[in-house]
Amino acid sequence: TNTVITGIHLLVGLFLFDTILTLVLSAYCGILVEACSKHSQRVRCLVYAELFGILGGSIIFPLNVFSDEAKNFGRFQVGCAIIAVIGAASMSGGAYFLNTKKEHELHEEIEMAK
Incomplete structure (x- = not known):
């Protein structure tokens, strides 16, 4: 059973x-x-997403070495906390600079009116 x-x-x-x-x-x-409203912007965002995905995946090896293969659990926790802070700052920065379609279209209309 x-x-x-x-x-x-x-x-x-x-x-x-x-x-x-x-x-x-x-x-x-x-x-x-x-x-993204244009194809070129989408491609650029996709390239950035792939690059940051590779960067995020490659952080595992240095963390493994830093914590002596997780035998030193305190160092492992410190390393994870540092990575979490960097990730939170990156997400906050990305969200701050992200424009919605309405804002983007409004800026384009203002630029066209000038």
């Missing part, structure tokens, strides 16, 4: 993970269309 419960737990976890991943990726793909 323990094997059956473990199997059911695994399947439910897998289905929930797949569902959440699908929703997140749908939102990720749709945000470029909503945030």
Whole structure:
């Protein structure tokens, strides 16, 4: 019976993970269309997203070395906290400089009127 419960737990976890991943990726793909009005802007945003994804994935190795393969848990926590602060600052900065379509169209109309 323990094997059956473990199997059911695994399947439910897998289905929930797949569902959440699908929703997140749908939102990720749709945000470029909503945030950028021109194709060149979308391509630039996609390139930035890929570069930051590579940068985010490459932080794992230095953190592993810094914490001595997570044997020194205190250093691991400090490293994770530093990465979290950098990530929060990056997201806040990105949200601050993001223009909505209405603001963008309003600025274009003002520029065209001049």
